[in-house]
Amino acid sequence: MDPAARIEAQCRALIEAAAPACVAAKLQLACFERAGADGYRAARATVDTARAAGLLVLLDGKRGDVGVTMAAYADALYDVLGADAVTANPLLGRDALGPLIDIARTAGCGVFMLVRTSNPGAADVLDLPLATGEPLWERLARMADELGEGEPLHDVGAVTGATVPEHLARMRELMPRTPFLLPGVGAKGGDVRDLAPAFAAGRAGGLVTASRSIANAYEEHGGAPGDAALAEAERLRELAWSLA
Amino acid sequence: MDPAARIEAQCRALIEAAAPACVAAKLQLACFERAGADGYRAARATVDTARAAGLLVLLDGKRGDVGVTMAAYADALYDVLGADAVTANPLLGRDALGPLIDIARTAGCGVFMLVRTSNPGAADVLDLPLATGEPLWERLARMADELGEGEPLHDVGAVTGATVPEHLARMRELMPRTPFLLPGVGAKGGDVRDLAPAFAAGRAGGLVTASRSIANAYEEHGGAPGDAALAEAERLRELAWSLA
Numbered sequence: 001m002d003p004a005a006r007i008e009a010q011c012r013a014l015i016e017a018a019a020p021a022c023v024a025a026k027l028q029l030a031c032f033e034r035a036g037a038d039g040y041r042a043a044r045a046t047v048d049t050a051r052a053a054g055l056l057v058l059l060d061g062k063r064g065d066v067g068v069t070m071a072a073y074a075d076a077l078y079d080v081l082g083a084d085a086v087t088a089n090p091l092l093g094r095d096a097l098g099p100l101i102d103i104a105r106t107a108g109c110g111v112f113m114l115v116r117t118s119n120p121g122a123a124d125v126l127d128l129p130l131a132t133g134e135p136l137w138e139r140l141a142r143m144a145d146e147l148g149e150g151e152p153l154h155d156v157g158a159v160t161g162a163t164v165p166e167h168l169a170r171m172r173e174l175m176p177r178t179p180f181l182l183p184g185v186g187a188k189g190g191d192v193r194d195l196a197p198a199f200a201a202g203r204a205g206g207l208v209t210a211s212r213s214i215a216n217a218y219e220e221h222g223g224a225p226g227d228a229a230l231a232e233a234e235r236l237r238e239l240a241w242s243l244a
Numbered sequence: 245m246d247p248a249a250r251i252e253a254q255c256r257a258l259i260e261a262a263a264p265a266c267v268a269a270k271l272q273l274a275c276f277e278r279a280g281a282d283g284y285r286a287a288r289a290t291v292d293t294a295r296a297a298g299l300l301v302l303l304d305g306k307r308g309d310v311g312v313t314m315a316a317y318a319d320a321l322y323d324v325l326g327a328d329a330v331t332a333n334p335l336l337g338r339d340a341l342g343p344l345i346d347i348a349r350t351a352g353c354g355v356f357m358l359v360r361t362s363n364p365g366a367a368d369v370l371d372l373p374l375a376t377g378e379p380l381w382e383r384l385a386r387m388a389d390e391l392g393e394g395e396p397l398h399d400v401g402a403v404t405g406a407t408v409p410e411h412l413a414r415m416r417e418l419m420p421r422t423p424f425l426l427p428g429v430g431a432k433g434g435d436v437r438d439l440a441p442a443f444a445a446g447r448a449g450g451l452v453t454a455s456r457s458i459a460n461a462y463e464e465h466g467g468a469p470g471d472a473a474l475a476e477a478e479r480l481r482e483l484a485w486s487l488a
């Protein structure tokens with residue numbers, strides 16, 4: 001099989017195995033783009049597979065650009081690829097996020113804005129102290145809160161890295177109605193039990209993401225890859241539900 | 245013609261008309277991605293057209309993600325699509341930019357890191373004053389300077405929005421060997437004559453980018469689209485050379 005077909009087959013197997021314990025599939029676009037035009041087609045096929053399995057689809061591309069370009073990305077992500085929600089980078093400010101949010105809102109879709117990521121280097125920029133005394137991520141959290149609309153949950157979410165659990169309570173304080181996307185669990189070293197403050201707004205207040213810890217569960221726990229993936233997804237779901 | 249074929253034909257006509265007055269073609273990836281897999285193929289064909297016309301190729305995708313994902317983007321941009329250089333978003337810090345820069349360096353390619361963009365909303369985040377007294381973009385400028393290597397020009401460039409010409413002298417002070425990518429000229433309201441401080445490092449110290457002002461020159465100046473595009477590109481080149 002060519003690389004794109006292998007990627008598509010791997011995603012299909014994983015989705016069909018783990019879907020019963022999940023609410024959404026998060027696709028990392030870079031992993032499809034590296035296979036070129038065929039990879040793009042594999043991304044769309046994977047979106048269809050996820051939807052057929054009853055999952056919402058989150059496309060993780062972290063796009064961020066000026067208004068007219070962001071509208072073109074919105075076309076690519078929501079219309080062409082079929083996302084229910086996407087991740088977006090706020091570095092270029094409100095007039096970069098605005099067109100994406102407007103288009104998403106009209107289509108009944110969502111945007112998760114980066115607020116604090118879970119990589120060590122996030123400290124280089126996102127943790128910089130501002131003149132006001134707050135770190136940059138707190139300012140971005142305020143922006144996410146202001147950009148969102150809706151009750152009881154906003155339609156603009158926030159990516160809130162789970163490797164800094166001590167910050168989650170502060171994030172929830174700054175963004176009381178914002179859905180949190182919580183990466184950094186499992187392979188990246190985070191622990192679901194640290195995420196309790198994210199669920200202060202109720203169960204739907206947080207989406208726990210796990211990729212390698214589910215996909216590679218058979219390496220750690222043995223068994224068939226699909227069975228191990230489902231078991232790991234079920235374990236994470238039970239943990240998350242026990243917190244909410 | 246389908247959308248991707250129209251995009252490819254438009255790009256080919258523009259490149260073949262304006263190439264004699266240009267050193268590089270900058271492709272905005274969003275405009276190709278909105279046409280799906282066929283758009284991805286059109287992007288690769290446009291890269292080949294630009295190279296055949298003697299141009300360097302800059303892919304403007306402003307990607308920014310954690311290390312392993314950034315390496316996948318590097319594959320997509322340099323290997324699959326054939327970029328000589330790309331734009332990148334530094335919000336996630338050094339361990340996001342590092343893998344991209346390492347791969348680019350090994351391949352003899354370049355990275356232009358966002359430092360200050362030319363959109364009004366850039367003030368929302370990039371101009372935020374830090375506790376040290378400097379705006380965030382100055383900190384990013386220091387990061388760009390530290391990440392670059394090479395004499396007389398670094399292999400890591402900076403995107404330095406030309407709608408804030410009063411900042412260019414400061415940017416050049418903070419990044420003495422960094423190639424500047426200078427958007428915001430023409431349709432976006434910038435003026436090439438404001439860019440003189442960017443060229444303090446010599447002619448190669450700055451790349452002036454213009455998109456709509458070249459592509460749509462016939463609307464303002466009349467004549468055949470190709471002739472008008474070439475005339476506008478020549479006008480911008482002469483202005484830039486007069487400053488360097």
